[in-house]
Amino acid sequence: MIRENLIRELREVVGDRYVLVEKEDVIVYEQDGSILQVMPEIVVLPGDVEQVSAVIKAAKRANVPIVPRGSGTGLAGGAVPAEGGVVLSLARLNRILKFDLQNRIAIVEPGVINIDITKAVAKDGLFYAPDPSSQAACSIGGNVANNSGGPHTLAYGVTTNHVLGAEVVLDDGQVVWLGGEVPDTPGYDLCGVFVGSEGTMGIVTKALVRLMRTRESVRTLLAIFDQTDRATETVVDITAAGIIPAALEMMDQLTIEAVERGAPCGYPRDAAAVLLVEIEGVREHTERAMALVQSICNRNGAREVRLAKDEADRQLLWKGRKGAFGALGLLAPNYYVQDGVVPRGRLPEIMGRIAEIAHRYNLLIANVFHAGDGNLHPNILFDIRKPGELDRVIEAGSEILKACVEMGGSITGEHGIGLEKKDSIGLLFNNEDLDAMKRVRRAFDPDSRFNPAKLFPTPATCGEVRRQPAKIPAGLWI
């Protein structure tokens, strides 16, 4: 009865077309970019902030959960309606509302696709810096919720460094602004609290984002190593020398093999590892910094250092890196990607541990990752059709995460906790820590209505979580 009333109310707010209740309509919202599935009861797609507010009020009256969803590209099950209820899709709020080129800011709605901001301002020599590998598909709302990063995070920071303010709808339907155009608003940084809250505090309906000036010069090199340790030591030395590359990426032998099989771009197949280093800035700086990087590579015994001569050369060096995840499919039908982080100085050590874990579980692990900020992406290769193999894969994966935490790192660098890793958050925080966080959350969302059963460990969820059978688990994103 309550449900019927709620559906009627929602239809009055957004129109019949944008309230989905039939199984053939809602089943496609049971999953995001992860492998977890729970079917929502209702999916609603409001078209403006007033409608969002009215939907939230109606859900509160009916006492049902609200699960926000952008493009559904998240890898941790953040948009999966773990306890059923209403999935609130923000895909229709997709307008870029304002550019202020003098102050280098833009106001965008949450459904705007990340890359579309850069596309819109590129002609003015500007760009939006956070660049998750899913940037052609992921939405700004999802980026704000997950505090997303990308290959260029090393130089430019993550989403929270680029969101100055946000319009949000709170649990009673109230629409408020947090932060603002002035970089340092007095009082608590509530916008900062909201960014990365994984949809557990309210719904972002506008984001005020910074735009960056396109750099004058970009230099890129590929350094080839015969020993993995020497490559990871080079990463440590580059940052220790005070150089901040725009990107500093590493690929191991197995990844090189996959890339060269799939879309050859001249990486030597017998190398143990390659580093891709990119420096951006004014010309004088990039030339000097690149010379320094070259000498550090040589000092660490790099077999060869290739400096891109022109843009075509640079694209070729990146081609392998960008195609790496797709190419892994050539080595095994399935892979499971982890997202652990270690302090840079521990990179040589964690790579050793990952190799040891792979050996012990008799699994192949391909590493392709953001070495510059210690954000690992070990891809455990397997074949889901082999009985018992997935269990070993998941066990090996959780051992890697434990090792990361032991070394002073974290269980996720950019993919978020969501539903997938909520039971692992205890590796990082004790109960007092978690209680403190929950109190912050309840200040915004007293009924825990927004995205329940996420982030924090729960004994069991009401809805039945289904792991999608026979498919590649999580993750294409790097």
Added chain:
Amino acid sequence: MLEELKQPSSIGSESHRGAVLDIPELYQCVHCGLCLNQCPTYRVLHIESESPRGRIHLVRAAAEGRIEPNERFGDHLYLCLMCRACESACPSGVKYGRIAEAAREILGPPGSPLARAVAKFAFTQLLPSPQMLRTVARLLRFYQKSGVQRVVHRLLPARLQEMEAMLPPIPDHFFKPSSDLLPAIGERRAQVAMLSGCVMSLLFADINEATVRVLRLNGCDVLIPKAQGCCGALNIHNGETRMAKVMARRNIDAFLDTDVDAIIVNAAGCGAAMKEYGHLLRDDPAYAEKAERFGRLVKDASEFLAGLGLIGPLSRVEMTVTYQDPCHLAHGQKVRAQPRALLAAIPGLRVVEMDGSDRCCGSAGIYNLTQPEMSQELLKEKMISIAATSTEAVVAPNPGCMLQLRYGAKRYGPPVQVFHLMDLLERAYGAAQDSSLR
């Protein structure tokens, strides 16, 4: 040929559904969402079930028996244009087209019972028969020229009036080559066979003639086998695969023994379907291997000519044009650079790229008839992109796109001309010849 169709059909049964939906492609999708923003229908509606990822999810759910392939399921599958832009965007190489074709095989043709009956007649009786097609085209021509059309048009209900307005004028002559072997002009460089095509030979005889002429001027013997017929693409895209297989086998028989270097197609939709005969006939032991071999020989006219390299003097064509990538050329056959290279080779011709040139114009086979609302929405968007280029003409080497864009130019503007690539190439060659004659 029709004998095969008289055998009892198992379509609709549980076992048939299981067999048809048992496709490995279904399990290659990693649900990443990179296709969403490239899908024309998702871009308009922003609803997951109108996206490639959503549709794959639906088909997988049906394959697993979690949902029924009912009418609502069919609505989602048939709102898809089959443009395959998602295949270009997919990092895992999922062949979405195969998934959607399999799902439509379960569903059968779209629309009301009457529309389905009409479609079934067209797919199984009309398209397979060049003679019958020609007769229908003649009747339509009479209808248009005699003045009956003007009378009837006013009597039709609004919906039919709109459909009727889309009917292109039937030209005075159909494609009828003087011989089935038209020899190379000048030194012989290759021997090719050409598909006449059902729509192409009736509505675009001049383009077929232009294609033949350009091929001959480039040193090709052009063979036009008499026994060929419609390629079956429309059948395949609309859930009618039984007759499609019959038509595919007929074309394989007609072309494969000709011992040519390539089978030239100047309609993108036909080319894509013919390159994929191997998949269509994969379970046919007598034809599976032949179909693969046939598929490897099929080349779009632009693909073949760019590979061969144009020869002979090309004269100036003073014109500014924009290029519309036909979906089944860019996404279906991955042919993007070759037509552009040929355009660049024409002196005097300036090409201005439009925004989203590889986004569907809404024509999509019979989609403009089955889904008029979405089709017109996409056409309007396309005409805006064309207008932004301030060009005088659009080049779109595919009959469906040409008809749709001509309709768009008339109804929404800008009043651009619409050309096939072969039109312009012939013009460049023709003018060159004329001046050499003077």
